[in-house]
Amino acid sequence: MARFNDLLSLGILKDDPEVRYNKPEDDPTREPVMVNFKMIMIRGIRHFGAVSERMKLDAPIVLTTNPSIMNEIREWKKGDVVLLKGTLASMDAVRRTKCPECGEVEKLSESLVYINPIFVMKMYQGMDAKEAQEFLKSCAEISNRITILGTVFDKPNLYTTRAGQRIVNYKLEAERKYRIKGDYETHRKDYVIVKSYGKIADSDSAALKEGSEVLIEGMLQVRQYQETAVCPKCGKEHTVIRSKTEIIPYSTEYLQIDRPIKTEKTEAAPC
Ligand SMILES: [Zn+2]
Numbered sequence: 437m438a439r440f441n442d443l444l445s446l447g448i449l450k451d452d453p454e455v456r457y458n459k460p461e462d463d464p465t466r467e468p469v470m471v472n473f474k475m476i477m478i479r480g481i482r483h484f485g486a487v488s489e490r491m492k493l494d495a496p497i498v499l500t501t502n503p504s505i506m507n508e509i510r511e512w513k514k515g516d517v518v519l520l521k522g523t524l525a526s527m528d529a530v531r532r533t534k535c536p537e538c539g540e541v542e543k544l545s546e547s548l549v550y551i552n553p554i555f556v557m558k559m560y561q562g563m564d565a566k567e568a569q570e571f572l573k574s575c576a577e578i579s580n581r582i583t584i585l586g587t588v589f590d591k592p593n594l595y596t597t598r599a600g601q602r603i604v605n606y607k608l609e610a611e612r613k614y615r616i617k618g619d620y621e622t623h624r625k626d627y628v629i630v631k632s633y634g635k636i637a638d639s640d641s642a643a644l645k646e647g648s649e650v651l652i653e654g655m656l657q658v659r660q661y662q663e664t665a666v667c668p669k670c671g672k673e674h675t676v677i678r679s680k681t682e683i684i685p686y687s688t689e690y691l692q693i694d695r696p697i698k699t700e701k702t703e704a705a706p707c
Contacts, residue, residue: 586610654685
């Protein structure tokens with residue numbers, strides 16, 4: 437299967453970038469090993485079947501282990517306006533949460549979906565929040581765009597919300613055409629939830645099943661939700677806020693249907 441995963445974004449840094457090093461702070465030979473930040477993007481939400489006509493802000497995670505991109509990004513500051521081209525990637529991550537009752541630190545596993553930048557450029561700095569948001573609005577067409585080719589991993593699920601909105605969601609499996617530095621050699625696939633609305637949801641529901649191949653043009657949505665965690669030490673329940681990055685298609689092309697998904701590939705990696 438061909439591989440295609442192309443993301444374009446013009447956005448604003450939500451916070452200063454967070455830098456992780458290979459050695460402690462007092463070691464002058466330390467080098468950065470990972471840089472990440474949240475990037476605020478804007479999208480109109482009427483074009484792909486949603487009821488609302490609002491503009492919406494989302495702030496997905498941008499994460500890199502590439503030395504030259506890390507060096508550029510680590511100089512950036514909160515509020516900088518940046519242009520980025522990259523791919524959407526995923527990894528198994530661990531989130532630490534503290535029990536409010538007894539203070540026990542619990543590790544919650546999650547599938548982290550993030551942007552892997554390939555090209556970055558700072559365009560403006562020093563705008564105040566209002567100026568930056570006005571600027572972002574004028575760039576809504578290119579602020580949050582993704583084109584991705586993948587395979588429907590599980591059975592698409594159609595449901596209707598109380599407001600009458602029809603939604604289909606499914607997990608997409610996308611093959612990676614590159615290797616991310618620091619990631620497992622064998623990690624060659626990314627997984628992300630796709631959520632379609634309205635007419636696209638209707639046709640997705642009719643056309644897609646496990647193993648279908650799709651070419652999606654869409655946008656990223658970051659959704660926060662609450663989850664109940666049970667503390668392994670004191671056994672009490674507490675609420676954890678988690679977030680999920682999903683793709684909202686505005687166009688889905690159905691390439692091939694009924695292809696078994698679990699087939700092992702023998703094809704050699706290109707890099
Ligand atoms: Zn506890």
